[in-house]
Amino acid sequence: MRHMSPFKYVDIVARTGSIRRAAETLAITSTALNRRILTLEEELGVSIFERHPRGVRLSAAGELLIHHIRTQMSDLERVKSQIADLSGERRGHVSIACSQALLPYFLPEQISIYRKAHPKVTFEVLLRDRAEAEQALLDISADIALVFEPVRLLEFQHILTIRQPVHAIMAPDHPLAGQDVLRLRDIVQHPVAVPSHAYGVRHLLEIATIKSSLVLNPMVESDSFEFLRHHAVAENIISFQLPIGLPQDDPGIVSRPIDSRDVPPGMLYFGQLKGRTLPVASARFAQQMQETFVRRYECD
Numbered sequence: 001m002r003h004m005s006p007f008k009y010v011d012i013v014a015r016t017g018s019i020r021r022a023a024e025t026l027a028i029t030s031t032a033l034n035r036r037i038l039t040l041e042e043e044l045g046v047s048i049f050e051r052h053p054r055g056v057r058l059s060a061a062g063e064l065l066i067h068h069i070r071t072q073m074s075d076l077e078r079v080k081s082q083i084a085d086l087s088g089e090r091r092g093h094v095s096i097a098c099s100q101a102l103l104p105y106f107l108p109e110q111i112s113i114y115r116k117a118h119p120k121v122t123f124e125v126l127l128r129d130r131a132e133a134e135q136a137l138l139d140i141s142a143d144i145a146l147v148f149e150p151v152r153l154l155e156f157q158h159i160l161t162i163r164q165p166v167h168a169i170m171a172p173d174h175p176l177a178g179q180d181v182l183r184l185r186d187i188v189q190h191p192v193a194v195p196s197h198a199y200g201v202r203h204l205l206e207i208a209t210i211k212s213s214l215v216l217n218p219m220v221e222s223d224s225f226e227f228l229r230h231h232a233v234a235e236n237i238i239s240f241q242l243p244i245g246l247p248q249d250d251p252g253i254v255s256r257p258i259d260s261r262d263v264p265p266g267m268l269y270f271g272q273l274k275g276r277t278l279p280v281a282s283a284r285f286a287q288q289m290q291e292t293f294v295r296r297y298e299c300d
Contacts, residue, residue, distance in 0.1 A: 006040050007069040009033060010048060014066050015141075018055040070140030074279065081280035091120045092281025097128035097142035099200070099268070100225050101164075101245030110292065114285050121281045129199060137273040143282035146289075148242065149200025149266045155274050160290050162268040163298040164242040166204055167255045171233045177254040184208055184262035191237040193220035193228050200266055201240050208263040229253065243297070244268065 013022040019037070023030040041048050048065055049056040058066055081092035098107065103125070111123050128136045131151040136142035138155055148164065150156070168182050176182055176190065188209070194216070195202045209216045222228050225241055232239035233253055246255050270286075270293065272278060278286065293299050 006036060009036055011069055013056060014058055017057060067139060074140050078279035092279050093122045094282045094285050095124040095142045096144055097126045097133045097136035098146040099129050099148040100127060101148060101242045102146050104245060105247060106244050110289055114288055143278055144272050144286050146268060146270050148268050149203055150269055156271045157274040158271045159286060160270045160293055161300040162293050163265045164244060164268050165257045165260060165265040166201055166263050167241055167243060167257050168238050169229060169232050169241050169253055169255050170238050171236045172254050174236055179256060181259050182256050183259050184212060184214055187238055188214045188216055191219045193231050193237055193239040194218040195225060196221060196223040204263055204266050
């Protein structure tokens with residue numbers, strides 16, 4: 001809607017951190033966009049953005065404004081979805097904040113299924129691990145979140161909790177590939193590649209090694225699970241992943257659960273911001289995912 005245009009401009013500038021990049025996204029000149037931002041700042045009597053040589057960032061007043069803007073935009077999407085439902089044609093936009101494990105297989109599958117039935121619904125998928133996921137809900141940049149072992153859950157309303165045992169992944173000819181379940185004491189005898197400290201899988205592994213007095217000496221460390229999965233095969237060493245982040249049928253890789261006596265299963269939390277009414281498209285997509293989780297995994 002036309003009256004929302006200035007809000008949209010502010011939101012895109014805030015997301016990109018640059019008036020130039022935001023102008024490219026909006027297909028207008030950076031001069032015109034800057035003039036519109038300055039006009040809005042003049043109307044409000046405060047600076048929305050702090051200007052820096054490398055871009056812009058929200059001021060304290062801008063932080064308050066962006067929360068209002070995103071709330072208004074979200075409410076508008078919810079109403080538009082409800083109106084579209086009246087005519088039997090569902091539209092809308094779904095924004096998801098999620099851990100890395102959801103990106104390669106699960107979310108592409110689920111979004112594809114949903115869009116086959118509702119091709120006018122658009123999606124945005126944001127990589128947000130642990131501490132970042134709840135913030136995405138708070139600033140309304142995400143409607144729903146799927147995060148493994150989150151740091152805090154003060155404003156998180158649970159839809160479902162999905163149990164995810166940590167798996168060791170390796171090449172088919174690795175010495176441990178023939179075992180059905182692996183003990184941690186056997187894994188640490190081999191070179192390993194591990195995710196960075198920020199990730200929940202690494203957190204669970206470190207707790208397990210401390211409790212067992214075993215030592216995990218990683219040869220390779222990365223913040224990319226995709227890289228770790230490929231590197232495990234390339235160097236024939238062990239890496240780690242969650243079941244939801246593994247391919248259903250890949251003869252080039254072997255996945256084995258780690259004994260729960262050594263590394264207890266982690267929890268994937270699925271939820272939304274407390275007290276928020278989701279737009280219709282987001283609510284229906286959340287229901288679809290909930291049904292899939294319950295069919296495939298152990299859930300609470």
